[in-house]
Amino acid sequence: MKQSQANNLNQPHKAIALISGGLDSLLAAKVMIEQGIHVEGINFYTGFCVEGHTHAIRNQDKKKQKRNNALWVAEQLGIKLHIVDVIDEYKDVLTNPKHGYGANLNPCLDCKGFMVRKAHEWIIKHNFDFIVTGEVIGQRPMSQRKETMPVIARESGANDLLLRPLCAQFLPETLPERNGWVDRKQLLAFSGRNRKPQMALANEFGFQDYAQPAGGCCFLTDASYAKKLGDLWQARGNKNYDLDDIMLLKVGRHIRPSENIKIIIARDEGETNFLSGYRKRFTSLQATSHTGPLALIDGDASEANIRLAAQLTARYGKGRDAEQVTFEILAASGLKHELAVSPLPKDNIPADWFI
Amino acid sequence: MKKLDATNLLCPMPVIRTQDKVITMAPGEKLEITCTDPGALHDIPAWCRINGHRLVSTEERDKKILIIIQVGGP
Numbered sequence: 001m002k003q004s005q006a007n008n009l010n011q012p013h014k015a016i017a018l019i020s021g022g023l024d025s026l027l028a029a030k031v032m033i034e035q036g037i038h039v040e041g042i043n044f045y046t047g048f049c050v051e052g053h054t055h056a057i058r059n060q061d062k063k064k065q066k067r068n069n070a071l072w073v074a075e076q077l078g079i080k081l082h083i084v085d086v087i088d089e090y091k092d093v094l095t096n097p098k099h100g101y102g103a104n105l106n107p108c109l110d111c112k113g114f115m116v117r118k119a120h121e122w123i124i125k126h127n128f129d130f131i132v133t134g135e136v137i138g139q140r141p142m143s144q145r146k147e148t149m150p151v152i153a154r155e156s157g158a159n160d161l162l163l164r165p166l167c168a169q170f171l172p173e174t175l176p177e178r179n180g181w182v183d184r185k186q187l188l189a190f191s192g193r194n195r196k197p198q199m200a201l202a203n204e205f206g207f208q209d210y211a212q213p214a215g216g217c218c219f220l221t222d223a224s225y226a227k228k229l230g231d232l233w234q235a236r237g238n239k240n241y242d243l244d245d246i247m248l249l250k251v252g253r254h255i256r257p258s259e260n261i262k263i264i265i266a267r268d269e270g271e272t273n274f275l276s277g278y279r280k281r282f283t284s285l286q287a288t289s290h291t292g293p294l295a296l297i298d299g300d301a302s303e304a305n306i307r308l309a310a311q312l313t314a315r316y317g318k319g320r321d322a323e324q325v326t327f328e329i330l331a332a333s334g335l336k337h338e339l340a341v342s343p344l345p346k347d348n349i350p351a352d353w354f355i
Numbered sequence: 356m357k358k359l360d361a362t363n364l365l366c367p368m369p370v371i372r373t374q375d376k377v378i379t380m381a382p383g384e385k386l387e388i389t390c391t392d393p394g395a396l397h398d399i400p401a402w403c404r405i406n407g408h409r410l411v412s413t414e415e416r417d418k419k420i421l422i423i424i425q426v427g428g429p
Contacts, residue, residue: 045367068367068394071401080406085371247365277363277391 012038013181015163016123017132018115019043019081020217021069023198023210024134024166029077030205031165032132035182039132041081042122043070044115046090047246048219069211076207086118087243094220095239099151104226106218108140109148116156123161130161130176137167138192146170166190166198219250228254231355235259235299244281248296251275254355255312260300262355263309265316266293281332285313288338289326292317301331307341314343356385362419366394370402373424377408382428385411390420399424 017029019041032039074081093114097107112135119131137146149171153162160175163182168174169189176182190197202210219225228249233239235256251271252264266272272294276284283301286294295313297305310327319325326340359376361369369390376386388399399422400410407427414421 043367045371049367068370068398068401070367071370071398071405074405075401078405081402083367083371083374083402085368085375243368 012036013130013176014038014040014123014128015130015132015176016040016042016082016119016126016128017079018119018134019070019073020134021071021073021211022134022217023195023202024136024139026073026076026134026207026210027198027201027205028132028134028165029073029079030207031186031188032163032182033077033079035186037182039077039079040128041070041074041077041079042119043081043083044086044090044118045083046094046111046218047087047243048090048094050217050219072211082122084118084122086114089118090114091239091241102221104221104223105229106220106226108221109151111218113152113155116152116158116162120156120158120161129181130163130174131158132163132165134166135164136190136192136198137170219246225249228355231256231262235262244278248275248278248298252296253316255349255353256355257305257308257312257353261305261309262298263295263312264298265295265313267316268293279330279332280334283332284330285310285327286330287314287317287319287325288328289324289340290314290317290319290322292319292325306339308344310339310341311344312349314341315346315349317343319343356387356423359386359388361388361390361392361395363391365392366398369395370398373399373402374406377424377426380426382426384426386424386426388422388424390422391418393420395420395422403427 015032015037017025017039019025029039029041071081093107093110097110099109102108116131123131135144137144153159163174163176164171166188167190168187170191173184177184232245248264251274252266254262254264256262266275275294275296278296282296282298284294284296293313293316295309297309306329314320314325320343323342324340325343326338328336329339330336357380359372361372369392373388380386396413403410403424409425409427411423411425
């Protein structure tokens, strides 16, 4: 591999650090900065990343902090951050994971290998020397075990250019250590799920505020989200998806009365505003006689299905006890019509319709 | 001034689109970004600070957010 001109020009060696926005990657990058390494951050956006903004769609979450934690970490460290859109490339990781899924639809081991591979491609292109991650042996049941550490290094192609400063003492020497760019003695020996060593180190570095100390940055680890994604794939008969699909799975009540139709009903005004951005893609329903949520029809917008969707949606608005609720039905083509329906009684909605 | 439409995108997509646009621009040029995600009001300025670009202005108008930035040096 071509290495940077660091030695010749007496400049620091350069590392790219995978920054998730959590504590471990913050510390790993900081440990390298303390050793005089020039560190820049890289953050891969798969579309499944849990961010405050996604939560902030809902009214109840409006007061939550809206910061992007990866950007915030980079700012704390005083480093550049490169955010890379890998939504399309990630589809193959998610739909064909060589190492399978975790408890839900989380392909953690394949995911980590993919991200390190992308980081490896990046350092070659940008003439950086090595890659840093915040992995800790034993911290995650699938991707962060002693047996899987070499798998990630090997399958990503990064091999000994991948340095994990937080648990390096338990791992074979990497090239940056062998070449003396990094002092192995100053690297750490963290292991297991105990977070106290990380918190102590954060305190030592003067970091008082950091995000999600126990991890959890991916919707694919969430059982409810994974169920909705599985339903989407089953209904389509394939595992294809686009960014809008995976964003919509994060929002609203998802109700599937039959294989060919799913109704997405907003749970509050924030979600209604968000879903209204999709009115050119789906047939949408909005009550006009009463206050109520916006709903989208994903699938067959036949007359019977529209009527059923309206009856269901009326159930979740102020007209739930009225004899009739009138809706404006807007087709994706822009055609509008009115429809008056009786709200579906609560007991008439089978529990297995809810995804 | 160049323009970027990042409406109906949730963060970090407005930041990614901004980043990808700025790469094609010269130092000193200005970019107006239109967004709907209020998170962009926090993230795009943060992205500018860490990458050496200048935030010129932010404005909320008709449920949309307009952010103007000026590209910094290499």
